[in-house]
Amino acid sequence: MYRMYNALQPGYSSNIDDRTLHELYLWPFAEAVRAGTGAVMSAYNAVNGSACSQNSYLLNGLLKDELGFQGFVVSDWLSHMSGVASALAGLDMDMPGDQQIPLLGTSYWMYELTRSVLNGSVPIDRLNDMATRVVAAWYQMGQDKDYPPPNFSSNTHDRVGFLYPAALLSPIGVVNQYVNVQANHYKIARQVAQDAITLVKNDGSLLPLSNSSSLKIFGTDAAVNPDGPNACAFRSCNKGTLGMGWGSGVADYPYFDDPISAIKRRVKNVTYYATDSFPPVPQPLPDEIAVVFISSDSGENSFTVEDNHGDRDSAKLAAWHDGDTLVQKAAARYDNVVVVVHTVGPLLLESWVSLPSVKAVLFAHLPGQEAGESLANVLFGDVSPSGHLPYSITKAADDLPRSIADLKGFTLGQVQDTYTEGLYIDYRYLNKHSIKPRYAFGHGLSYTNFTYTNASIKRIKPLSPYPPPRPAKGPTPTYSTAIPKPSEAYFPDGFTAIWRYLYSWLSKTDADAAAAAREKASSSGSSYPYPPGYVTAQTPGPPAGGAQGGNAALWDAAYEVTVTVTNVGTTRRSGKAVVQGYVQFPEAQSSEWDTPVVQLRDFEKTAELMPGESQVVTLHFTRKDVSVWDVGAQNWLVPDPHGRYGFWIGEASDKLRVACYSDSLTCQEDPESPV
Incomplete structure (x- = not known):
């Protein structure tokens, strides 16, 4: 909400301190740059008061210099806010028609960028850099x-x-x-959706269901939109099975396998009530099972869906279409209820999750086109669920910090969204304040059980407080910096322009005038007033940089932990375990640097383990994993290279089974948990 600039209100400003920016929000961008991404898109909103498309600290300082990004930066549609300022700040490509009134077919750049080069307000080496980055990614x-x-x-x-x-x-x-390029991609789509399904509750081992079960299915979320899976433009409705959020980034479904169809392929005795209001039903038989489908949607704030303006500002953390009431009424009628949740994020479940008849709850998230078969495979036990929550599910909205729980409302001027919680989001915040969630970050059940044994730790590389000095920067491509003659910017003879299409050429009059303005300024000794600190000479760069993603030493493995995972379930079912590795900083240094109790730093999903089968899983913890961002030094610091780091291995942030210690290089099974 309020992310886009318009005539009435600037886009909101995300106000983030330097350490939080590095240790949380820049971290995945560093991983993406290191992996070799070719393009990065600037956001609509501002960061610390400066619009992202012209935020030199973000684009030039962090992305291109500290993270060594070699590709190009492109504006999101309608996020381009200026001409010369954005060019100098590091924007390399402008999306077409990118002004605040998109229907006019104009842009802050198009021929204006040409004019800016001819009149000397955009240096030619900046233009060369833009083009080089685009072609390099190509x-x-x-x-x-x-x-x-x-x-x-x-x-x-x-x-x-x-x-x-x-x-x-x-x-x-x-x-x-x-051209049909689907091939067998449906198998991958199904596997991704299936592996993500997260079982959070399964009292009495109600799941998996039997093919002979008698099922009553409730909720419109169980069936594809009756108007068709692509009926709502940009998926800007929540009608039928929720497979993706809404917005300009959606894709059309080539088909949609919905849950009710997949269930009916498995079970003959199925009755479907395609309503979100609990209908009159016959007196249930003891063996009948109710499966209730609920959902919660969100998307791009270009669209308002059921009074939700992108964020879930109307529905908040309740299920849409009064789904919570639907579950309550089903639970009052049936002794065995399974709840399937398709959602963009956490919900509040307290109004029904503890009801005795609500035996099982599955979070199927946003499953895409293979929503049906992926869910049926888990419901009926073809596979054990192996998904784990990527967020905590709290018992109340205000269990989270106010800056997260309370959405900002409209205000005159720029909405200030200050990240007062700093590093303490989700489980980090809950652990710090000893708040027990309903289901913790990383939580996920299986139809079998696993043990974590024979853990060991070894030091891979000795650590110094700061990483080794970065290598010197290499040479940049050398081009002529001579400003072209204005004739190179003229429209070609005989060229016919298409209305609302963007061209870089100028009329002869405008091109000549731009060149004349530069010559006049030069002869009078004046020049374009570049921002303070703007230089075109190569600089040594920040010590945290030096390679794609940052200083290459940040990814050196510092410690390696291995653990044997064994399927010890008594149900004779196979399954996959997700081994999660959390770092705990040395106690004294944790106090000095105010680090969260534990932080997830690595995880690995095992292969399908048959009953009694084991797999040795190896997790690596890098220099960066055991570092904090030193604001003063502008570098990553290992606070205590010889201190007692705890590496906690478990199956959720609140189910830590093994602890390994960096000082003694020993491991302990079933230790007292730090959370």
């Missing part, structure tokens, strides 16, 4: 040869359509060739 991704041309249109599903869809008048041609 080569890096192998798009320079044997790369297929586009064969589909995002503007129409028809075979024939406008060749220039943004123009007032356009020739017609083939725009969709209907």
